[in-house]
Structures are given as C-alpha cells and as structure tokens.
Amino acid sequence: MQVKVIPVTPFEQNCSLLICPETNKAAIVDPGGDIEKIISQVKQHGVEVEKIFLTHAHIDHVGGTEALAAALNVTIEGPHIADKFWLDQLPMQGQMFGFPQIPPFEPQRWLAHGDTVSFGNQTLAVLHTPGHTPGHVVFNHVATKQVIVGDVLFNGSVGRTDFPQGCFNTLMTAIKGQLWTLPEETVFFPGHGPTSTIGHEKRTNPHVR
Known part of the structure; x- marks a missing residue:
C-alpha cells in the first residue's frame, strides 16, 4: 500500500490518499476540505477511489467528506459511533473554527475495534483509540507496517484532550495499549505534521515515554 499525504484546510490537516498498486484502486482518509486539491491528486495519480475512511469527527478531518463522497460517488466508513455527537x-464546529457551514451527516458504516476496512486488494485493521475524541479510530496496514493515526499521536507530541469528551488518561491507555504494541519499524501518518515511526516515538516522545 502506498500513502500520499495531502495537507488541506488552514489547519494543515494531513488527508491521506491510500493506493493499491496492484489494482490502481484507492481510498481517502480524512478529507477535511479543499476537495478540488484532493481530486487533483486523485487524477494526478490516475487512481479510482472506492471509499472514504474517517479517523474521527473534528471538522478539519471531515469538513469535505460529504462533498467529496458525492463528487466521487463513494461511501463513507468511520469513525466509531461514539463520535456521532x-x-x-x-x-457549531464551523462557527467555532471559522470553517464554512457544513450540515451534519452520518457515514454508511460506523466502525468498531477489531473491524477491517478494505479497498482494492488492501485490508486495514481498525483499532479504537479514544482520548482525543471518544470515537477515534486508526487504520493499521499490517502487511506494509503503516498506520494512519489521525490526531492520536504526532511526531514528538500527542493529541489534544481539552475538547468535549476528551481524556488524557484514556489517550495514554490507547497509545500504550494499541500503538506501542505495533512493530517498532511501523511508520505512522499523523493528522498534522511529519511522519515518524512507532519505535522512535516510544524512545523519544516526551508525553508518553
């Protein structure tokens, strides 16, 4: 599986284009906005998008989801139903953070821990990782040791927990219980900023060492 990062919105949120090289099929994770930019990348790579996956429901991660799903005629999977609120x-999120007004929506499929999502010939394991939001999930591609982690873990930092239903202790439990158990060479793609590896963060991240 190939991962192409597309920064979108004024928050520089890392939307990810996941590509199956065997079939030229693709999935998009967390299309927060700038859908013209995302569609341009889809065309540039010459892939056919099958699905949209969501890690959590903050507006900088989901703001362009419905418009993009309609433009590409694809379904939406995720996050966990605990993020429905x-x-x-x-x-209200749009008003708070200066985004355009976006109506509420629901995915075609809510995800739970232990589920899998798939596109092309690729399958990713769903891990429920609450703390930043109660319904946050990450997508782990075991075969290539790559994981899309949204706003759970960053290069040198961790997700904020001061939003409604956020919890620092819950986030630490999720990181240590779900991410730290992955192979140390696993590359993770965070929702903001540069990539890193699980092993590097285990050794150096000051928030969870």
Missing part, C-alpha cells in the same frame, strides 16, 4: 454538531 461531533458529526451532529458540525454547524
């Missing part, structure tokens, strides 16, 4: 409050 964030999707229901999308208009």
Whole structure:
C-alpha cells in the first residue's frame, strides 16, 4: 500500500490518499476540505477511489467528506459511533473554527475495534483509540507496517484532550495499549505534521515515554 499525504484546510490537516498498486484502486482518509486539491491528486495519480475512511469527527478531518463522497460517488466508513455527537454538531464546529457551514451527516458504516476496512486488494485493521475524541479510530496496514493515526499521536507530541469528551488518561491507555504494541519499524501518518515511526516515538516522545 502506498500513502500520499495531502495537507488541506488552514489547519494543515494531513488527508491521506491510500493506493493499491496492484489494482490502481484507492481510498481517502480524512478529507477535511479543499476537495478540488484532493481530486487533483486523485487524477494526478490516475487512481479510482472506492471509499472514504474517517479517523474521527473534528471538522478539519471531515469538513469535505460529504462533498467529496458525492463528487466521487463513494461511501463513507468511520469513525466509531461514539463520535456521532461531533458529526451532529458540525454547524457549531464551523462557527467555532471559522470553517464554512457544513450540515451534519452520518457515514454508511460506523466502525468498531477489531473491524477491517478494505479497498482494492488492501485490508486495514481498525483499532479504537479514544482520548482525543471518544470515537477515534486508526487504520493499521499490517502487511506494509503503516498506520494512519489521525490526531492520536504526532511526531514528538500527542493529541489534544481539552475538547468535549476528551481524556488524557484514556489517550495514554490507547497509545500504550494499541500503538506501542505495533512493530517498532511501523511508520505512522499523523493528522498534522511529519511522519515518524512507532519505535522512535516510544524512545523519544516526551508525553508518553
């Protein structure tokens, strides 16, 4: 599986284009906005998008989801249903963070820990990782040791927990219980900023060492 990072929105949120090299099929993770930029990357790589996956329901990660799903005629999977209240409050989120008004929506499929998502010939394991939001999930591609982690873990930092239903202790439990158990050479793609590896963060991240 190939991962192409596409920074979108004024928050520089890392939307990810996941590509199956065997079939030229693709999936998009967290299309927060700038859908013209995302579609341009899809065309540039010459792939056919099958699905949209969501790690969590903050507006900088989901703001362009419905418009992009309609443009590409694809379904939406994720996040965990515990983030439904964030999707229901999308208009309020837009007012809070200066985004355009976006109506509430629901995915075609809510995800739970232990589920899998797939596109082309690729399958990713779903891990429920609450703390930043209660319904946050990450997508682990075991075969290539790559994981899309949204706003759980960053290069040198961790996700904020001061939003409604955030919890620092819950986030630490998720990181240590779900991410630290992955192979140390696993590359993770965070929702903001540069990539890193699980092993590097285990050794150096000051928030969870």
